[in-house]
Amino acid sequence: MNSVPAYIVFSDLDGTLLDHRTYRYDKALRGISILKKKGIPLVLVSSKTFPEISALHKEIGLAAPFAFENGGGIAFPDTASEVGMRIEILGAPIEKLRAHFRLLQGRIPSPAVSILDLPMDDLRKRTGLDARRIELALQRKASLPFIFTGSAPSGHEEIGRINSMLHAYGYAITKGGRFYHFIAEHATKGEALRKIVVYYKTLFQMPAIPTIGIGDSENDIDMFRAVSVPVLVKKFDHTYTDTGMDIRKTASIGPEGFSEAIESLIGA
Secondary structure, three states: OOOOOOOEEEEOOEOOOEOOOOOOOHHHHHHHHHHHHHOOOEEEEOOOOHHHHHHHHHHHOOOOOEEEHHHOEEEEEOOOOOOOEEEEEOOOOHHHHHHHHHHOOOOOOOOEEEHHHOOHHHHHHHHOOOHHHHHHHOOOOOOEEEEEOOOOOOOHHHHHHHHHHHHHHOEEEEEOOOOEEEEEOOOOHHHHHHHHHHHHHHHHOOOOOOEEEEEOOHHHHHHHHHOOEEEEEEOOOOOOOOOOOOOEEEEEEHHHHHHHHHHHHHOO
8 A cells, every 4th residue: 555545444244244144255345346446445343353354354355454353452464473463452361251251140131151161063053154163263362252041132222231330340242243242341343443543544644544434233333433434234134233323324235235335435
């Protein structure tokens, strides 16, 4: 990237750039191609782990930083590193999260079980992933996905009430497409986004760069609040997440909605 980009685009993965059921990104390629042609960085911001996103990052041919585990960590390009990335952890270490996971019990509608304690067959059914990809998804560094075994909170307001109780301990929960996530309160998609924006402002010696954030779930709300232009993608079940915001929405679902957003905001 030699010239200052018109925007930085931040995108969620599951249910946004990737199809919720198949994990394919075919229908997002129109949008990805536009960004590459115009020299606009595409920054992936997802609940997926570093190895999961790293593989996709290389496959798509991206050069931007990316945020993994809902902002629990950021991977910055670094040619001096053996893996080509410098990792910065923002969240609490996974060992600490596992130890403090009990804080949730008694503060949530029903008992919770982390994905690290779920049987492989259960994970296969819930994710549609094969054993190798599940192994990558379990390599957590700074977030702990979990499920409720009974009733679960619905909407950002109910999650907010739980987080108000966890605030005293420095933790929070957020909801993705398939799992809830137990995280350090300060380690969010929005915080990771702000750090990546600083990286680009320093790189290009610019006081400000407009940002676009594209996502479909509750765990994208913090990202939406941190960007210039937030875009909510229609979910696979033809509904929209309740964000509590006056927000631009796509008519198309998932990765097709991603391309729709790019075409409408940036052009072909």
